[in-house]
Amino acid sequence: MVRRIIALMIKEFLALFTDKKSRMVVIVPPVVQLIIFGYAASFNLDHVPYAVYNEDSGRASREFLAKIQGSPNFSLKTVIRSDTEIGPLIDTQKVRVVVHVASKFSENLLHNRPAEVQIIVDGRNSNTAMVVLNYLNSIVTDFNQQWAILHGHSPPPARLYVRSWFNTALDSHWFIIPGIVALLTLVVTMLVTALSVAREREAGTFDQLLVTPMRPLEILIAKALPGFIIGTLEATFIILVVVFWFHVPMRGSVPALYLGLFTFLLSAVGTGLMISSIAVTQQQGLLGAFLFLVPTIILSGFATPIANMPPMVQYLTYINPMRYFLIIVRSVFLEGASFDLLWTQYWPMAIMGIVALATAGWLFRRRMY
Amino acid sequence: MKVPQKRGVRKGINIMRLKGLIRKESYQIVRDPSSIAIAFVLPMILLFLFGYGVSLDAKYVPIAIVVEHQSNETSDFLAGFRQSRYFVPVIVTDIQTAEQAMIERRVDGIVWLREDFGKKILNTGDAPIGVFVNGVDANRARILEGYVRGVWGKWLERTSIESGRPLHIPVKVKERIWFNAEMRSRNFLVPGLIAVIMTLIGALLTAMVVAREWERGTMEALMVTPVQVREIILGKIIPYFIMGMGGMTLSVIMATWFFNVPLRGSLWVLFAGSSLFLITALSMGLLISVVAKSQFVAGQVAIIVTFLPAFILSGFIFDISSMPAIIQTLTHVIAARYFVSMLQTVFLAGDVWPIIIYDGLALTAMALIFLMIVKKRMKKRL
Incomplete structure (x- = not known):
């Protein structure tokens, strides 16, 4: 047999x-x-192309934008000067994100008023959009913490310490x-x-x-x-x-x-x-x-x-x-x-x-x- | 002397012969109902199943929340998790239980409020909240982390209003998500799925057609007739093209009616783009069967070169712009890549001409190249 x-x-x-x-x-x-x-x-995102639209001339806004530029997840494609440029850039997917810093950003920051940053994301791929927003949000959180320490603000009531098991770098x-x-x-x-x-x-x-x-x-x-x-x-x-x-x-x-x-x-x-x-x-x-x-x-x-x-x-x-x-x-x-x-x-x-x-x-x- | 004359005869297409060939192919289709099933039934079943099944939206994520000492502050914090539709919280009292649950894959994350959580909030602030996520599925872990941050942020705002202590948030982010404001992953996955499914259908319909004729010897019989190679090719493509477009139409109807994917571009652009893609997919199928010449090998090749590349390298689910440069270059030979990009744009963004024209030209070029190779390979055996 x-x-x-x-x-x-x-x-x-x-x-x-x-x-x-x-x-x-x-x-x-x-x-x-x-x-x-x-x-x-892979769902990792590297070198996400983004554009900057900065209406503020202060130092704080430049420091803030430098944080994003320093991240390996993002790569600056272009700097724009008007609202009308946003549409075509995102439509054609030349950039996935536009970071829009409103005027008076630095002034508001220094006077403890909320300084606003608008983030416009291409949502065609909603997962990419979500990941991009998460990356940006954690950059902003870091910036906020540093700012609070530097300027002697009282700490928030509680803070998150996130660790991931089995795959630390996610x-x-x-x-x-x-x-x-x-x-x-x-x-x-x-x-x-x-x-x-x-x-x-x-x-x-x-x-x-x-x-x-x-x-x-x-x-x-x-x-x-x-x-x-x-x-x-x-x-x-x-x-x-x-x-x-x-x-x-x-x-x-x-x-x-x-x-x-x-x-x-x-x-x-x-x-x-x-x-x-x-x-x-x-x-x-x-x-x-x-x-x-x-x-x-x-x-x-x-x-x-x-x-x-x-x-x-x-x-x-x-x-x-x-x-x-x-x-x-x-x-x-x-x-x-x-x-x-x-x-x-x-x-x-x-x-x-x-x-x-x-x-x-x-x-x-x-x-x- | 005879050559130029012969060439003169060979130019052009004889409509009557072509009609005959199409009729022959159509009879073959009708008599073997499996190709009708492939063209019409298959896309509907697959789209139905995958449209429901494939999703990247994490909802109702089981999460363990460790509350070591219950207080007003902890229940206040928990309320955020209870109300969120993203979480199914399980409350435990010690971290060991929570860790055991995570190891056994019963929960995907742990939020750890220590014994002194309430006290610290009232006195010094800066109470540590430990968050552990299961990082095996890194994408899900990252989304989960984002959700936890969201709950935490809302809780901070709530407590600041309730306690009257001002909350300083130096930089505030205002998010605007274009084309897909509610972030439904189905909106981009369903158009992508249509591209993957049509790749399969196109290849399945034609991959074995010519190989079968070689194997059975009917191709040689066809070759000795006055029929020309280009007529044979057209005769093979036209009937399957009509069937494929039928399947495509069904898929679009299902996407918009069933899965409520918005169709923001114009219908005729969608139609034109799909035709181009289908011709490319069918010619790729023909190419496979011409090169393979045996059904066995043609079948194997079709499985390998169609589905997996369309699934992984088309940008349907994994973002192409984040791949290493060499692999990005490689994706340019995947027809589905252009179709995915075109479908996602036409469905969600509208008629963005630079993208549509680029993708359309790329598909046309691919179809022409495939057809030229098919023609050359078939002629050799004349």
């Missing part, structure tokens, strides 16, 4: 790797995408990059499995396979193993790059991560083979793969938090294997989690995997054309 499985598995690998194009597709893009996405995917790369482990592993396993049965169905070789002495279980194992092996190897490679190239800290237990990877692969390979055995043509297989991949990735919490979704959609994500694996990856990397905190994440993926694999195996014989 083992010999037969190995023989079929070798054939599966040959089918994948003898075609040069297919070989390239499985190996090169994940590596390239890992590097590109690792740098690209670098959102640390959130996204471990997520890429899940993202690319899923895509690669789908590439390997989703068309494997459909292609043989279309070519008619699957019927030949079914009349050999091989049992469906053996076919299933032989079809699933390449996905497992390739998935594990690529995931390992990605994890190494994440740790040694992107320097995301690995604080938790590696076995806990790999148990997660194993259950995740089980569910991904299972779903891929299930899609492949439902499909009669490769076109349908591709459609199925897309129909599975796209919602799985977008509703996984990879980029937008599951907690922000309405309850109905949140319930739906419980059948999304990537949801669980993302929690595992991020907890192990950043929170230093071990098995005890994660066991609730393992079993749903394992169940999904077993159900999907069983369905695929069952479909091998039922669905014959």
